[in-house]
Amino acid sequence: MRHRTRTLTPRRCAALGAGLALLAGLGVAGTSQAGEPKDEAENATAPGAVEPPAQELFDDFSYSAHDDPALSQHGWVVRTGGGGPGVPGAGWLAENVTFAQDEGGTVLNLESGTDGTPEGTEQTEVFTSAVKFEQGTYAARVRFSDEPRSGPDGDRLVQTFFSINDLRAPMDPDYSEYDFEYLPNGGWGETDHTLFTTSWDTYRPDPWEAVNTHTKEQDSFAGWHDLVFTIDETSVRYYIDGRLFAEHGEPYLPERPMSINFNQWFIDLLGQTDTTPRAYDQQVDYVYYAADTVLSPDEVSERVTAHRDEGTAFTDTVAAP
Ligand SMILES: [Ca+2]
Numbered sequence: 060m061r062h063r064t065r066t067l068t069p070r071r072c073a074a075l076g077a078g079l080a081l082l083a084g085l086g087v088a089g090t091s092q093a094g095e096p097k098d099e100a101e102n103a104t105a106p107g108a109v110e111p112p113a114q115e116l117f118d119d120f121s122y123s124a125h126d127d128p129a130l131s132q133h134g135w136v137v138r139t140g141g142g143g144p145g146v147p148g149a150g151w152l153a154e155n156v157t158f159a160q161d162e163g164g165t166v167l168n169l170e171s172g173t174d175g176t177p178e179g180t181e182q183t184e185v186f187t188s189a190v191k192f193e194q195g196t197y198a199a200r201v202r203f204s205d206e207p208r209s210g211p212d213g214d215r216l217v218q219t220f221f222s223i224n225d226l227r228a229p230m231d232p233d234y235s236e237y238d239f240e241y242l243p244n245g246g247w248g249e250t251d252h253t254l255f256t257t258s259w260d261t262y263r264p265d266p267w268e269a270v271n272t273h274t275k276e277q278d279s280f281a282g283w284h285d286l287v288f289t290i291d292e293t294s295v296r297y298y299i300d301g302r303l304f305a306e307h308g309e310p311y312l313p314e315r316p317m318s319i320n321f322n323q324w325f326i327d328l329l330g331q332t333d334t335t336p337r338a339y340d341q342q343v344d345y346v347y348y349a350a351d352t353v354l355s356p357d358e359v360s361e362r363v364t365a366h367r368d369e370g371t372a373f374t375d376t377v378a379a380p
Pocket residue numbers: 231232233234235259260261310311312313314
């Protein structure tokens with residue numbers, strides 16, 4: 060079992076609670092951002108195509124900035140302030156969340172940087188205020204980076220796509236978390252790039268004890284990748300670029316709904332002690348979720364293409380629990 064210093068602090072839970080209150084009263088379901096009228100023939104489902112799941116979230120991240128009103132209207136929170144996980148004293152900066160042109164459209168960019176000091180360390184995180192995702196299919200197209208855009212390489216950082224809920228008490232069995240975590244320069248006992256998928260039953264912050272299981276590959280995953288994980292009554296399956304990467308079962312299945320999260324954060328400042336500023340980018344082209352439906356990676360791609368063909372950059376028909 061991996062020992063790691065990551066702590067999921069009450070601050071994260073507080074942020075989720077605040078986000079929920081903020082979202083209440085906002086009608087975010089079933090909104091379509093763009094698209095021209097098309098005739099029915101064009102909208103018809105092709106023969107053999109996957110039946111559209113009744114409840115879906117799709118976001119192509121077509122926004123202008125971290126303070127674009129549409130971003131919060133669509134249920135996203137850009138984290139600010141301090142707190143864990145990662146370097147004590149580091150800050151979470153909303154202005155380091157930007158939107159760039161790539162992959163034939165707009166992508167979310169999380170830029171995290173450091174000058175080798177805690178106060179000069181900037182982490183980034185974007186998550187759904189809604190805690191309504193449990194069994195079903197989660198997907199995102201993510202670009203990992205092995206090297207900083209400039210400056211010295213070697214920092215121990217984590218680039219992620221995950222779902223999580225709050226730990227209501229130490230070793231609370233109803234805690235749930237499912238992670239894709241890429242460490243481009245090692246950490247958590249690894250000496251070089253490693254991709255972890257981790258499924259959690261629960262944990263105790265102090266003294267640290269984790270009840271989880273993980274599957275890892277010690278290889279470079281720099282560049283764009285299709286990440287999918289599915290959860291049903293018996294298993295959690297993680298796929299990367301259509302390949303089954305890991306399968307986990309009980310006692311690691313979820314008991315309660317979760318939020319969807321992306322973040323990039325420095326574990327510590329021991330991998331590179333230079334004080335020359337450097338920054339890393341993690342990008343996300345889209346996120347997709349289908350409630351209570353296990354889709355194959357090919358079926359996920361089909362649904363993403365269908366939404367794009369309809370001119371839909373955002374839709375959320377996932378019911379609150
Ligand atoms: Ca659990």
